Amino acid sequence: MGKGLIPADLDTWKKRRRVIAPGFHASYLEAMVKIFSDCSERTIMKFEKLLESEQSLAGDTVQLDLEAEFSSLALDIIGLGVFNYDFGSFTNESPVIKAVYGTLSEAEHRSTFYIPYWKIPLAKWVVPRQRKFQNDLKIINECLDGLIRNAKETRQETDIEQLQQRQYLNLKDASLLRFLVDMRGADVDDSQLRDDLMTMLVAGHETTAAVLTWAVFLLAQNPTKLKKAQAEIDLVLGLERPSFESIKKLEYLRLIVVEALRLYPQPPLLIRRTLKADVLPGGYQGDRDGYAIPAGTDIFLSVYNLHRSPYFWDRPHDFEPERFQVPKESNDRQGWAGFDPSRSPGALYPNEIISDFAFLPFGGGPRKCVGDQFAFMESTVALAMLLQKFDVELKGSPEDVELVTGATIHTKNGLWCKLRRREVRCFSNEKEMIV
Template sequence: MQHGSVYKLAFGPKAFVVVSDPIVARHILRENAFSYDKALGSYVFCSMISIYGLNVIAPGFHALYLEAMVKVFTDCSERTTLKFEKLLEDIQAQDTIELDLEAEFSSLALDIIGLGVFNYDFGSISKESPVIKAVYGTLFEAEHRSTFYIPYWKFPLASWIVPRQRKFQYDLKVINDCLDGLIKNAKETRQETDVEKLQQRDYSNLKDASLLRFFVDMRGADVDDRQLRDDLMTMLIAGHETTAAVLTWSIFLLSQNPSKMKKAQAEIDAVLGKGRVTFDSLKKLEYIRLIVVESLRLYPQPPLLIRRSLKPDTLPGGYKGQKDGYKIPTGTDIFISVYNLHRSPYFWDKPDQFEPERFLVQRKSEDIEGWNGFDPSRSPGALYPNEIVADFAFLPFGGGPRKCVGDQFALMESTIALAMLLQKFDVKLKGSPDAVELVTGATIHTKNGLWCKLRKRANVQ
């Protein structure tokens, strides 16, 4: 925040406008949203779903679909905890196991995305296949491209001359062949219908309640295979990476706050006992949901939202900015620094501290003209705090008409996975928190994994 809420950042011959102010972010994302477009391959979970009309479906559809997805989230999370229990049984002389939980969460998230989006079981928690290896290869390449300042992969013949680009092309072919097969199967078994009937579907009794099934049934013969495959690829890569990061930082933060870890496990014991998570019990896991949200505040995924101006505009000055605002020409690339916003001392009390309870307390805007403060009552009935309650000082999934529509999917799968892990195990970092190095790119993740010690909880059989 030392450069102000709006400033220009020169990067070689290119300059960007960096925004760290909710008033300016609200202008770009909501108030004047159609003057801006996503730029530079903005990396947001499920960012392309809206192409197929999911964002026009009524909230009732979302509730029915998400209720069906809870079983997928729970089944996959149970696979992970059973794997850990088996590892403990295999080393009977020890009562703890050491694991890279970031890697384990990555496998879990991949299985959830596979079943929830494609109706395809990657089985990555317990095995490795050519498709899984290809997915991780594309993830590494996406990370490389998001941080490398010269797009050399666009040069003629680069995909054949550069070894890593040859491997990337091979990985893409493996995944595309898999997705093409799934799309073909979905189209051959489609039950073409309209939006109204899709809203009334009993998703809990569907053998295939995946998003792929929904897309094909809604669009029918009009669906474009290549566009659909590209959008499914976006969901696979972005959604998988994001969820793994959210769970990683939730454990990282809880491990440094033992009292909050105990509070979380006490809520889990009271709500779940030794049972599984259901849609109804998820609603009662308030503290676990707030832990996930607070982790997203401190380690937002992605840390930047990128927009490009489609026409000349004048950005508002924001808090402590220029009164006349900032004029920007067409084609200006804007970085909305979600990381800076979420840790701003102007809009958050003790911004660098891990306090899940903060989302239950109203914070008035005081002397900040143009910002309406933080008010949990502003979004009644919502399971999770959002950009509305914080008036755009909290943007884990963006905001406005281009907000990520996969937010509830990502939040719920993270909540369930975290609850089921803490239900069965006590978790501690293997080393010092200072030894966990951050790497910032498309997401914020660790450099060498999150190595933890897991012990079976005494009251769990």
């Protein structure tokens, strides 16, 4: 990821954050909802064709590894939304797609391996895994360089005016790459821009796929909550695709995504470095005097344990999307102000401010993930369109789904589920119509 937002030094990060953050404007997200829906619809159509094929069981159900399907979906969305590049991974595997998955695998390997052997001189040529990685990286970089070059060559003043006025819906290409190139001009550094795009590819792909995977895993074990979500989808959407406005009405579905992120945060671990000496509070059953931390200390934050702490959450291991609808008093918990939605008025999704940093799905503070709303909305749209058309149940027992923790929390052997076509209930003029 070079000097992309995640690994960048402080000075580089400040400059890039100022450039990138405006690109995730509300108008951009509104334009992205169409891409979320387009890509999700392609995935749904694939499922429907499988149901109609002879391979399905009596045409009644189809068995799929939804984790793999969500991974393809998330890759296509990142490609179109960030690069204006259609990976088309739901139908084929191009060399670029294979290289992307190889690079993502290497990213996780490096984040969890004990010794950074890849830094040893000549390792990238001697170690087979590292030789493959260098080749994968070369393929992706050539692809990104081509996209950057094309974006610069097709830069138009009319597009720049529309971008400045946040008129994304009028643009043929509303991608983040288009914004970064058009707003900065030909002087934008190709190497830095490629690092930015690579970071978004790595950080924004598997994380979203994991959110959808665990949301379905939890819903499949809670049929009452699944039906409640489908009833809301039927009422708000009927047979229509989600829009920016309809997402605002899918309150329960949004909370399902949030609760999935509480139980299975992506990533499960955050790392911060102290800029100056400080004293950390003692926290739950800790030292009441806190802990002195010298400047330059690396702090590892276990978001997974924070999100399941009985100090902050009632029945912390239970799947209860409704919990985010109810304010929670601090009850004299040291250093915590409780859970209060009024702290962030207008927020579509609960965040670290509402929870006083007891909920950190995208981090917090200045280096919080810049694409949090993009990921939230992407997950909401994809989940809505899946549940709109299908009932979902696990192929085996929940115990069969083994958890693997690395850069993200994912399954060991996939999330195998049975999909069954469902009746869609449309509500109009207080009359119910079943389709």
